[in-house]
Amino acid sequence: MSAAAPGPGPAPGSAPHLQAPPSPADPRVPAQRSASSQAAAPEATALQAPSPPLSQSTFQDASPDAVLIRRTMAEVAPVADKVTSYFYALLFVRHPDLRSLFPAAMDAQRDRLLKALLTAAEHIDNTEVLVAYLQNLGRGHRKYGTRAEHYPAVGECLIGALSKYASGIWTAETEAAWVRAYTTISQVMIDAAAADELRAPAWWYAEVVSHDLRTRDVAVVTVRPDQPYPFLAGQYTSLETPWWPRVWRHYSFASAPRSDGLLSFHVKAVPTGWLSNSLVHRARPGDILRLGPPAGSMTVDHTTDSGLLCLGGGTGIAPIKALVEDVAEHGERRRVEVFYGARTDLDLYDIDTMLRLQQSHPWLSVRAVIDQQAHVQLPDAIRDYGPWNEFDAYLSGPPGMIRSGVHTLRDVGIPSERIRHDSVEELVSAG
Numbered sequence: 001m002s003a004a005a006p007g008p009g010p011a012p013g014s015a016p017h018l019q020a021p022p023s024p025a026d027p028r029v030p031a032q033r034s035a036s037s038q039a040a041a042p043e044a045t046a047l048q049a050p051s052p053p054l055s056q057s058t059f060q061d062a063s064p065d066a067v068l069i070r071r072t073m074a075e076v077a078p079v080a081d082k083v084t085s086y087f088y089a090l091l092f093v094r095h096p097d098l099r100s101l102f103p104a105a106m107d108a109q110r111d112r113l114l115k116a117l118l119t120a121a122e123h124i125d126n127t128e129v130l131v132a133y134l135q136n137l138g139r140g141h142r143k144y145g146t147r148a149e150h151y152p153a154v155g156e157c158l159i160g161a162l163s164k165y166a167s168g169i170w171t172a173e174t175e176a177a178w179v180r181a182y183t184t185i186s187q188v189m190i191d192a193a194a195a196d197e198l199r200a201p202a203w204w205y206a207e208v209v210s211h212d213l214r215t216r217d218v219a220v221v222t223v224r225p226d227q228p229y230p231f232l233a234g235q236y237t238s239l240e241t242p243w244w245p246r247v248w249r250h251y252s253f254a255s256a257p258r259s260d261g262l263l264s265f266h267v268k269a270v271p272t273g274w275l276s277n278s279l280v281h282r283a284r285p286g287d288i289l290r291l292g293p294p295a296g297s298m299t300v301d302h303t304t305d306s307g308l309l310c311l312g313g314g315t316g317i318a319p320i321k322a323l324v325e326d327v328a329e330h331g332e333r334r335r336v337e338v339f340y341g342a343r344t345d346l347d348l349y350d351i352d353t354m355l356r357l358q359q360s361h362p363w364l365s366v367r368a369v370i371d372q373q374a375h376v377q378l379p380d381a382i383r384d385y386g387p388w389n390e391f392d393a394y395l396s397g398p399p400g401m402i403r404s405g406v407h408t409l410r411d412v413g414i415p416s417e418r419i420r421h422d423s424v425e426e427l428v429s430a431g
């Protein structure tokens with residue numbers, strides 16, 4: 001259905017500072033510096049997943065440490081669950097004081113820490129993407145209460161778990177390679193956290209000021225942070241509710257930064273979902289939430305005047321609306337073409353807002369794509385329009401939509417570096 005007629009790459013980080021390798025005879029993880037003396041205040045960077053699977057040629061070009069690390073990864077891959085359980089068991093038995101930093105119930109997302117560590121170690125040669133990712137992660141860890149002195153404990157338990165489950169191939173060289181990789185990874189995180197301490201709180205308190213139930217399972221929640229919250233349109237935050245302490249989930253900002261400082265989120269309650277259900281069905285004005293720092297690289301590149309092709313599925317329309325507002329505020333007359341997808345017309349809970357924006361801005365076109373009526377999935381709907389090869393593309397929605405969307409966008413001639421979306425790995429791990 002057509003509701004109406006018409007209308008850039010992640011910031012790289014700096015190279016990591018490699019510490020002198022520890023002696024293989026003493027393979028413990030060395031204590032980390034608490035801060036880099038010259039840690040630059042990094043940009044709000046992408047929560048990019050460190051790059052796609054490695055090809056054989058990448059493997060051949062890999063450093064000796066990366067080869068050893070990948071060998072370990074291949075060995076532990078079939079027993080990843082066991083490695084995770086053992087890692088946390090070691091961590092909490094050896095360092096019981098660290099247990100209180102983690103949620104009471106270690107849910108299905110508990111493997112994220114280990115997965116990130118392993119992915120980062122695996123991509124240790126791909127410094128540019130890795131550093132931006134790790135800086136973001138290090139800043140984000142401030143909200144958990146993570147401190148520099150906690151890192152060696154995590155490293156020691158990681159190596160303890162890996163050496164147990166990769167015992168068949170584990171050697172002193174393997175251990176030394178992991179120690180070096182972990183030292184590098186954790187130092188980037190520690191330095192980014194230290195730099196961030198100088199300019200931002202570890203978290204923000206935010207009071208719910210309005211709660212608008214738009215459908216049976218989607219609410220627009222608006223909050224007032226206790227101090228200014230700087231972010232860019234298209235980014236997201238992490239959020240904790242009083243009902244699930246230390247359980248954090250990501251939510252995209254549904255508006256560009258506003259002069260009154262309020263922040264809005266579109267939340268869909270997913271079956272048995274902890275945070276989403278409490279935000280949709282329980283949160284009321286006066287409740288106090290906590291917010292982590294902003295993250296994400298799905299932001300408008302204001303150095304070009306290319307058109308924007310935006311695909312928003314379900315609550316994925318929230319950051320797309322923020323991008324439209326951002327273009328409007330910059331006073332540029334770039335074409336912005338929004339495709340808003342939903343399963344049924346009832347699920348198009350924000351179509352009125354989008355159509356109002358279209359009425360005010362002649363450069364904006366909004367089209368609704370309803371799966372059940374059009375028998376066409378959101379990404380494919382763009383094939384009837386275009387040409388798109390001069391556009392920057394933005395995708396937001398469920399992981400499946402992002403995957404097929406990237407494929408379709410490449411197919412219609414948009415190069416990968418002009419396609420922006422939040423990390424699919426993150427979305428998948430988030431459900």
Ligand SMILES: Cc1cc2nc3c(=O)[nH]c(=O)nc-3n(C[C@H](O)[C@H](O)[C@H](O)COP(=O)(O)OP(=O)(O)OC[C@H]3O[C@@H](n4cnc5c(N)ncnc54)[C@H](O)[C@@H]3O)c2cc1C
Nearest residue numbers: 249250251252267268270273274275276315422427430431
């Ligand atoms: C970058 C980013 C931005 C996001 N922005 C938004 C946003 O603006 N609005 C929003 O509502 N959500 C958003 N999410 C998803 C959000 O972070 C949570 O994952 C979601 O709210 C579910 O959390 P939960 O605690 O309720 O569910 P959990 O307790 O984590 O999950 C409980 C169960 O629900 C399943 N589940 C989780 N998500 C879904 C789903 N989408 N559909 C069906 N089943 C699911 C899980 O597999 C699990 O079995 C975003 C995620 C990312 C990574």
Ligand code: HEM
Nearest residue numbers: 098101102110112113116117140144146150151154185186
């Ligand atoms: C190189 C080291 C580390 C890496 C790569 C890493 C990675 C991650 C990742 C990816 C997550 C998932 C949520 C998020 O993205 O923020 C996470 C969560 C977490 N990490 Fe880390 N981490 C590291 C070190 C530490 C240390 C030293 C601590 C402190 C003890 C810590 C404590 C936590 C806590 C409390 C959570 C939340 C857990 C949850 O939500 O279940 N991490 N970590």
